[in-house]
Amino acid sequence: MSSETRTASPAIEPLFLDRWSPRAFDGSALSQTDLDLLFEAARWAPSAFNYQPWRFLYAHRDTPLWDEFLAVLLPFNQSWVRNASVLVFVLSDQHMDKGDGSAPKSNHSHSFDAGAAWATLALQATRLGLHSHGMTGVDFDAARATLGVPNRFRFEAAVAIGRQADKSILPEALQAREVPTDRKPLDDFRFEGRFPA
Numbered sequence: 001m002s003s004e005t006r007t008a009s010p011a012i013e014p015l016f017l018d019r020w021s022p023r024a025f026d027g028s029a030l031s032q033t034d035l036d037l038l039f040e041a042a043r044w045a046p047s048a049f050n051y052q053p054w055r056f057l058y059a060h061r062d063t064p065l066w067d068e069f070l071a072v073l074l075p076f077n078q079s080w081v082r083n084a085s086v087l088v089f090v091l092s093d094q095h096m097d098k099g100d101g102s103a104p105k106s107n108h109s110h111s112f113d114a115g116a117a118w119a120t121l122a123l124q125a126t127r128l129g130l131h132s133h134g135m136t137g138v139d140f141d142a143a144r145a146t147l148g149v150p151n152r153f154r155f156e157a158a159v160a161i162g163r164q165a166d167k168s169i170l171p172e173a174l175q176a177r178e179v180p181t182d183r184k185p186l187d188d189f190r191f192e193g194r195f196p197a
Contacts, residue, residue, distance in 0.1 A: 025162035030085035041124030047113035085162035
């Protein structure tokens with residue numbers, strides 16, 4: 001699927017239309033070099049005070065870490081993520097260190113900034129001919145314990161990354177959903193002035 005199957009009005013960069021979130025992955029290996037290109041794209045996302053609060057924990061398929069990462073997903077997501085090449089957890093630092101030894105202060109935009117980093121990662125994946133699928137179907141308490149994540153970091157989401165496979169590998173109920181989706185019209189979410197009554 002590509003931008004040829006979706007349209008935007010007004011027209012935008014086709015990369016945004018090419019990015020979508022399939023569940024059918026082919027299980028092929030993804031090189032660390034290619035994965036690092038995705039993380040490099042995320043590195044350049046904007047953030048408040050350039051604090052860059054995002055953190056990415058990842059595991060490649062067919063490595064000792066893979067089963068630990070997969071096990072903290074909810075069973076529905078485990079069923080299709082098992083064929084991805086890499087599984088990533090996106091975290092954000094809820095606090096900001098001032099650099100002067102004083103107590104850290106609350107970081108209001110930590111989730112917003114981590115979302116920007118995830119978006120740039122997803123777009124870079126698309127540019128490389130890969131796909132990424134973000135999800136929150138995660139046992140976050142188990143993930144925190146398993147991966148040793150300090151409480152100051154918020155789990156934002158998990159992301160499956162890989163090459164798309166034919167939808168026939170999915171259960172029949174998911175095959176019909178394996179298409180790029182449309183979006184709400186602009187008038188549903190942008191308003192000049194006050195919030196609509």
